[in-house]
Amino acid sequence: MKRVIIGLSGGVDSSVAAYLLQQQGYEVIGLFMKNWHDDSVTISNECPWLDDSNDAMLVAEKLGIPFQTVDLSEQYKERIVDYMFNEYEKGRTPNPDVLCNREIKFDVFMKIALELGADYVATGHYCRKGTIEKDGNEIYQLLAGVDDNKDQSYFLCQLSQDQLAKSLFPIGELTKPEVREIAMELDLVTAEKKDSQGLCFIGKVKLPDFLQQQLKPKEGIIVEIPSNQGVFNQETPQFHSKEEELEYLSRKIDYKVDLGKVVGKHQGAHYFTKGQRKGLAVGGTVEPLFVIDTDVKENVIYTGQGKNHPGLYKKVLFITNKELHWVRPDLALKTGETMQVMARIRYRQSLEEAILHKVESGLYIEFKNFQSAITEGQFAAWYLDDELVGSGVIS
CATH class of the missing domain: 3.40.50.620 (HUPs)
Incomplete structure (x- = not known):
């Protein structure tokens, strides 16, 4: 036995x-x-x-x-x-x-x-x-x-x-x-x-x-960034390579306090996560506020109104080599290779069509559709049919 x-x-x-x-x-x-x-x-x-x-x-x-x-x-x-x-x-x-x-x-x-x-x-x-x-x-x-x-x-x-x-x-x-x-x-x-x-x-x-x-509480400000703010409507630059384009599309927007207005206070940016709606305790907005980014150095939470706010959406994410894992090492991509997969960025999310792009420094996941609240530190996982073949920490 x-x-x-x-x-x-x-x-x-x-x-x-x-x-x-x-x-x-x-x-x-x-x-x-x-x-x-x-x-x-x-x-x-x-x-x-x-x-x-x-x-x-x-x-x-x-x-x-x-x-x-x-x-x-x-x-x-x-x-x-x-x-x-x-x-x-x-x-x-x-x-x-x-x-x-x-x-x-x-x-x-x-x-x-x-x-x-x-x-x-x-x-x-x-x-x-x-x-x-x-x-x-x-x-x-x-x-x-x-x-x-x-x-x-x-x-x-x-x-x-x-x-x-x-x-x-x-x-x-x-x-x-x-x-x-x-x-x-x-x-x-x-x-x-x-x-x-x-x-x-x-x-x-x-x-x-x-x-x-x-993590001790420390008071900071909650800033609301309007959806028509210029940072969301910048002209897309010319790219000389696919990698340049992927790097641009996966970039983190650099929010500053003066891009929006202060709408409330919080007890510590590190308690909040992207896409979070509860716990902000700010009233008086037409649509509910969602966290679109947190700045733990400056202790500022950036928010936007409504679940369709452009600050919540991206199509591309990056995983460093150090945080990249293949459940099936025999399928691991070499630099320059791509793979069509189905992927998810959180548990219970339905699988989404995506392409993996292996570059020298890590791996890009390019989704067919925009994804809401791609969150650093969470795991992205990718599948071929019903088999999970790899994963990594979103950087």
Whole structure:
């Protein structure tokens, strides 16, 4: 019997995944990852991880599989939390869930599992794994989950071939309602449990509250830039190469306070992200205000009225070589090469047609249509059909 260690999170997805593995004849062991217990930054009195680990234990008991808790909070703080604060301080918006998978679940956790004699690590992600032969080598594919509504391949966009080789995703062929149905039939305690919201590690805490623990509030101004402002209507220069054009189209507009009017105050530019509408607390505008840019050095938030404001839209983004990742290294582009793909810049966004352009310094993604709120620090991921082949941090 092959041994599989599954990350039991105390949710319905991983519970059903564990059951399916049993049905497939694996020896299954459940491990609960405790990623956070720094009491200095729990804002609510609720202790979600205790409830979750309890539910995970009850599921393991019901299925008759061994169970234990592993404390990964030290590595978590170092690799995820510190990284997040660092990114926010730079005015970028990181994605803790993507990082959590790359750094914790499929790295630290996977190493522990393999030390415990596991052949595979499994999770309750809605995605699938494929295997193909190419030039005599086995190549692993990261495929979208069958449930379009729940596909979570995006969150695994930073996985490597080595990590995929040792991974199993038992519920990838199922839809969420089917998973719930199985849990009901088995009478699992998690069958009707709501999906967890909030940060992937501290449960029910809202991100700004968490950030305020480390990044001290400092008052700054909110500036509204009118949509007819000249910076949006500049004449397009002549380009001598495609790369010059891509560089121009992906550029960051250099906003200045005198391009608009001061409409309010905020408590710290690093708490805000591009495309954000809530939390600005500025009234009296015809259409709601959206954040079009933040300047953390000067502590200024630039906003525009309405979701069609030109400051929100771009067609091209750039990823540096250092932050470029190919899930399928055999498909990696060489300088000067291009690739037609479907891409997304955030989870749950529908896939959009795009062309990848590999240049000396990195990779440009040129979308067919304008994209709203392309945000530095977030991950862009690209697909060929239903296979996620690469990703990178938007720079």
